[in-house]
Amino acid sequence: MECGKRPRRQTFLPLAQPVISEEEIDAVSEVLRSGWLTTGPKVEEFEERFKRYIGCEYAVALNSCTAGLHLALEAFGIGPGDEVISSTLTFAATGHVIDWVGAKPVLVDVNPVTCNIDPAAVEAAVTPRTRAIIPVHYAGLACEMEQILALARKHDLRVIEDAAHAVGTRYRGGKIGSFGDVTVFSFYAIKNMTTAEGGMVTTADGKLAEKIRKLSYFGIDKNAFSRYDQRGRWYYEIESLGYKYNMDALQGALGLVQLTKLDSLLNKRALLAHHYLGSLSGMSDIQLPPCDVSGDKCRLGGRAGSCESGRSWHLFPVQIDFNHLGISRDAFIGQLQSANIGSSVHFIPLHLHPYYQHAHGFRPGQFPGAEASYERLISLPLHPKMEYSDVDDVVAVIADVVRNSGL
Ligand SMILES: *Cc1c(COP(=O)(O)O)cnc(C)c1O
DSSP states (O other), X not given: OOTTOOOOOXXXXXXXXXXXXXXXXXXXXXXXXXXXXXXXXXXXXXXXXXXXXXXXXXXEEESOHHHHHHHHHHHTTOOTTOEEEEESSXXXXXXXXXXXXXXXXXXXXXXXXXXXXXHHHHHHXXXXXXXXEEOBOGGGOOOOHHHHHHHHHHHTOEEEEEETTOTTOXXXXXXXXXXXXXXXXXXXXXXXXXXXXXXXXXXSOHHHHHHHHHHTXXXXXXXHHHHTXXXXXXXXXXXXXXXXXXXXXXXXXXXXXXXXXXXXXXXXXXXHHHHHHHHHTTOTTEEOOOSSTTOOOOOEETTTTEETXXXXXXXXXXXXXXXXXXXXXXXXXXXXXXXXXXXXOSOOOGGGSHHHHHHHOOOTTXXXXXXXXXXXXXXXXXXXXOOHHHHHHHHHHHHHHHHTSOO
């Protein structure tokens, strides 16, 4: 590298990328050749394996995490006149589903260090109309579930975990999805594991699981279908206004392969994340993502390469004091881009979006924790195809930008 010249990669380093090998391609091809393309044995097998992986009683595969969040609210009978509390620092899915069932989204602030929902803010937002809480395990870091579940018991609320980032996250010895009321995972293309598009609901409540399954396919009860089997294979009864959210066999086949690789994908993410943590730790204007709510320094431990805290590393979001550095976030992202490095921002808080302001009266300034984080957040590339040298490239560019920022 020449003096005064910014390091630049030869090839573009994307923010995120799915890991698809010949195994997945073969599994999907096999389904295509089999003649059975939609919900059926492959999806059932995927549900069984996923249950075993998480350690939960019931699992229902769907065509997205968004669908699962929507159906969980419906299955709990939440609708007009009800309020649902969630984090403002999340993706559109988490807030929109509350609107879809006609309930009122009550967004609350996050802890600006963890970016997870603040249990104290949840408690302060509870009213007699509150029916549920949707905590979001931001970037794979588990929310303070003990406090949130205790709050829910105290006020008789349901808890629907948005675990879109948290497949494989451990919390107090159990995996996310193995405790609590209902948990919803995402298998979107760049999540911890993928079925291209897809999602899964887990719960210990068999009746709830059946309700969700029925709602995922037009409100048609498959058990009733077999009960009335003597009437003929053609017979079915529509029992409620369900949706079309079922998972297909291609997705099921993809999920089965990805699930066998999930722990190694997560371990690779943890190794890369800890390499970032070590390499960026000296930079005072960069606040690093914590491994747990205590913010203590975390180690790699447990099974080789996994984060001792149980955090899964879906994203690597750092918070940079751009004001102090004297460079705007856009310029910073531009510098990374011109060095051939992708990055993004997770998330623009929901309450700052025009829709949430028009429809629900949210306004800027309402959630100082989330807004302080949002001003400073930038997600650096993190995916299992990366190597330490890729992390080193990102760190070198950041160090160079910081060095030349006029400080
Ligand atoms: C990706 C994501 C979702 C939606 O997942 P889909 O499977 O795409 O529906 C929900 N919540 C959060 C926080 C997400 O990042």
